[in-house]
Amino acid sequence: MSVNYVLGDWGTTRLRLFRLDGEDVVARLDGPGALEGNAQEALAERLELWKAANEQSGVVQSGVVLSEVVLCGMAGAPGALVAAGYAACPADAAKWLSSRTELEVAGVPVSVLPGLSCHADGVPEVMRGEEAQVFGALALHPELAEGEHLIALPGTHCKWVTVKDGTITGFRTHPTGELFALLAGKSTLTGPDTPGEGTVDEGFARGLERCGEPLTGALFEARGARMLDGRSKDWSRGYISGLLIGGEVAARVQPGTSVILIGDPALSALYDRALEGIGCTARRIDGDAAVLAGLRIAKELRA
Numbered sequence: 568m569s570v571n572y573v574l575g576d577w578g579t580t581r582l583r584l585f586r587l588d589g590e591d592v593v594a595r596l597d598g599p600g601a602l603e604g605n606a607q608e609a610l611a612e613r614l615e616l617w618k619a620a621n622e623q624s625g626v627v628q629s630g631v632v633l634s635e636v637v638l639c640g641m642a643g644a645p646g647a648l649v650a651a652g653y654a655a656c657p658a659d660a661a662k663w664l665s666s667r668t669e670l671e672v673a674g675v676p677v678s679v680l681p682g683l684s685c686h687a688d689g690v691p692e693v694m695r696g697e698e699a700q701v702f703g704a705l706a707l708h709p710e711l712a713e714g715e716h717l718i719a720l721p722g723t724h725c726k727w728v729t730v731k732d733g734t735i736t737g738f739r740t741h742p743t744g745e746l747f748a749l750l751a752g753k754s755t756l757t758g759p760d761t762p763g764e765g766t767v768d769e770g771f772a773r774g775l776e777r778c779g780e781p782l783t784g785a786l787f788e789a790r791g792a793r794m795l796d797g798r799s800k801d802w803s804r805g806y807i808s809g810l811l812i813g814g815e816v817a818a819r820v821q822p823g824t825s826v827i828l829i830g831d832p833a834l835s836a837l838y839d840r841a842l843e844g845i846g847c848t849a850r851r852i853d854g855d856a857a858v859l860a861g862l863r864i865a866k867e868l869r870a
Contacts, residue, residue: 570632573614573675574862576696577601577642579723579745584613585859586631592859594620601641606648610636611673618673636677637866639858640696643668643679653684653693659734660702664868680865685737692740696858697726700829703861704852705733711827717820718827720854721812721834723748727819741815744834750807756789757803763793765802771837773802774809775844778817785810813841822846830854 571593575584582598596613603609620631643651651668668679682695697720705712712733720726723744729736751757777785789806792798798806816838820826822845828835829852839849 570634571617572634572866573617573636574859574866575636575638575640575642576699576858576862577606577638577640577648578696579641582609582613583855583858584636586617586633601644601647606642607672610642610648610677614673614675618675633675635866636672636675637680637862638677639680639699639862639865643682643695648672648677649679651679651681653682656683656685656738657731657734657736658683658698660705660864661868663698663702664865667865678865683735683738687737687739690739692738694724694726694728694738694740697722697728697738697829698735699861699865700854700857701728701730701735701861702864703857703859704827704829705730706860706864707852707856716827717824718829719819719838721828721830721838725815739819741819743811743815747808747811750786750789750811751804756786756807757800758790758793760800763797763799763802765792765798765805767801767805767808770798770802770805770807771809771840772805774806774811775813775841776809778810778813778841782810782814808837809841812837813844816841816847817845820845820847824848825850827852829857 571586571588573584573586580600584596585592586594598609598613614633617631618633642648649668649670654663666681670677682693683698684693700720701718715731718728718730725741725743726738728738789803793803824847826842826847826849828838828849831854835851842849
């Protein structure tokens with residue numbers, strides 16, 4: 568009988584569950600966003616799949632015993648799995664983990680970690696899940712726990728986090744991923760699925776060129792270029808992405824700034840490109856590796 572534990576990052580758009588045996592990830596399951604349907608049923612279904620899994624050992628068949636599940640992210644949002652609250656900044660890893668919400672799903676103990684909150688220049692801010700990636704990155708790269716660093720976490724709601732000597736002192740949010748999904752997927756700006764010229768990459772470059780202009784005026788080139796210049800839908804989507812990411816980056820950093828990027832490699836590459844365009848340097852850290860390291864801290868530092 569194999570005894571494993573589960574670490575999970577449950578975001579707005581998807582669930583990522585990792586089953587571990589000691590330090591090794593032995594299986595992974597994905598699922599829907601935390602607010603899409605019944606979260607407890609979605610989690611239970613996936614845990615039952617693993618519990619029912621058979622492992623061949625000679626002639627003996629045995630199921631997998633799950634000792635516990637540790638979750639970060641939107642699992643703790645109201646209306647998701649269970650409301651888990653927020654720890655106020657400034658917060659180090661110990662303060663973040665000073666409280667967690669416990670429940671049982673499919674017969675397995677589940678810990679849901681809190682998010683973080685702050686008021687940045689009087690503006691209320693919250694995050695769920697990104698804090699696990701930040702503290703995980705500090706564990707993976709101890710040099711980042713010394714001095715002051717600016718960390719960006721691209722995603723549905725991109726976070727720009729200030730860390731000083733291992734403590735998150737504050738952060739700001741840009742819902743750039745959500746805006747892109749709405750504008751590129753649900754508006755008329757990208758036009759119909761008809762042939763055209765130009766790649767996503769070329770559109771992104773044009774978006775970076777115009778990102779310093781007022782957004783509402785610059786956006787319409789996504790449609791105008793399709794109508795008059797024969798641009799493709801891909802070009803138009805890339806253009807919107809370049810406008811949004813370029814504008815976000817310009818709002819958050821000054822030329823010459825060094826930024827740590829944590830997240831999906833493909834999305835981080837777009838932010839890296841925008842940063843490079845204004846004379847900044849970026850260091851990339853894989854988001855999966857960072858969140859697993861952060862969740863391991865949470866498993867070890869029981870409240």
